[in-house]
Amino acid sequence: xxxxxxxxxxxxxxxxxxxxxxxxxxxxxxxxxxxxxxxxxxxxxxxxxxxxxxxxxxxxxxxxxxxxxxxxxxxxxxxxxxxxxxxxxxxxxxxxxxxxxxxxxxxxxxxxxxxxxxxxxxxxxxxxxxxxxxxxxxxxxxxxxxxxxxxxxxxxxxxxxxxxxxxxxxxxxxxxxxxxxxxxxxxxxxxxxxxxxxxxxxxxxxxxxxxxxxxxxxxxxxxxxxxxxxxxxxxxxxxxxxxxxxxxxxxxxxxxxxxxxxxxxxxxxxxxxxxxxxxxxxxxxxxxxxxxxxxxxxx
Numbered sequence: 001x002x003x004x005x006x007x008x009x010x011x012x013x014x015x016x017x018x019x020x021x022x023x024x025x026x027x028x029x030x031x032x033x034x035x036x037x038x039x040x041x042x043x044x045x046x047x048x049x050x051x052x053x054x055x056x057x058x059x060x061x062x063x064x065x066x067x068x069x070x071x072x073x074x075x076x077x078x079x080x081x082x083x084x085x086x087x088x089x090x091x092x093x094x095x096x097x098x099x100x101x102x103x104x105x106x107x108x109x110x111x112x113x114x115x116x117x118x119x120x121x122x123x124x125x126x127x128x129x130x131x132x133x134x135x136x137x138x139x140x141x142x143x144x145x146x147x148x149x150x151x152x153x154x155x156x157x158x159x160x161x162x163x164x165x166x167x168x169x170x171x172x173x174x175x176x177x178x179x180x181x182x183x184x185x186x187x188x189x190x191x192x193x194x195x196x197x198x199x200x201x202x203x204x205x206x207x208x209x210x211x212x213x214x215x216x217x218x219x220x221x222x223x224x225x226x227x228x229x230x231x232x233x234x235x236x237x238x239x240x241x242x243x244x245x246x247x248x249x250x251x252x253x254x255x256x257x258x259x260x261x262x263x264x265x266x267x268x269x270x271x272x273x274x275x276x277x278x279x280x281x282x283x284x285x286x287x288x289x290x291x292x293x294x295x296x297x298x299x
Contacts, residue, residue, distance in 0.1 A: 062107070064088045064125060064132040064280030065278075068115050068172065069142030071096045073244035074192070074274075077267040078139055081275055083108065088132040092124050093142065100237045106230045107132075115168035125175040134183055138176045140216075146211050153208040165212035166273050169219075177223075177232060177272050186231025188278045189223070191216045193238040195291035201258060217287055224285030233284035235277040239270050260299035261292030 006214075011103040065082045069075040070091035079091045079102060087126045089105040097112045109131050113120030128135045144164045146155070173189060180187040196206055197214045216236060240259045243266055256262050277283060289295045 021025045064092045064134050067139045068092045071099045072155050073141045074270050077271040081271050089126045116163035118171045121171035135179045136187050136254050138189045147206050149205050150207045180232050189234045190274050190277050191220050191236040193217050193236045195238045195240045195289055195295045199295045208262035221285045236272045236287045238287050238289045253269040259292030259294040
């Protein structure tokens, strides 16, 4: 009877611990983990001991984040923010090893490669698992964007946009979700869209890129529901104008008119939103706008 009571206590605590980890609040569950460790393991049969140990090991392990498009702008800001929060980070861009914008760290792995190439996705995920043992966060930050009149976009333009913004997302996200499912500890995926999906602006001619960004918002909601029972949360951030190298040659006074608050968002504004979604355990299927209110209406 004592063994049965001990087994029930451990089983209940393991379930509670797993749910806390999946919801993103495992950092505050020290008391629960201590309770589990103080329960006598002999009360468990071998298969339950293995499950118990696996749960505790995953709970104690340092979390790992993958960031694509990480060599500059929002991506570089994310790598630094995750590192400050104690994550191990796998950072990817085409030339990230050559550019190498970060100080060397045992908790940082750089993976160079075109995100639209399936082999790059494989290398990113394999690096995360082999170096750090797990994947907890994916931020699909890599993307391309250029403005033309709708009738001037070419087939090559369309293929470039789809290969990076859609295929690049698909290849790495499929592999990450498979790994998260194998870990059975949930996870967080954040996609990067744009406020222009919901709020086009006269004179900002980006209709074809919006095919891809609108698609990312749709798949964000679909994946959020598909994997909600497994504790994998999927959200998106939709920035407006952000002070990144993409806009270094654009007139700042004009850019400020593109959102009602009359400002250009800093990289930190977008990074903070992504970190929030990464750690907000009860938020999934959300598109969080960081656009000075541009999505809300006319100004």
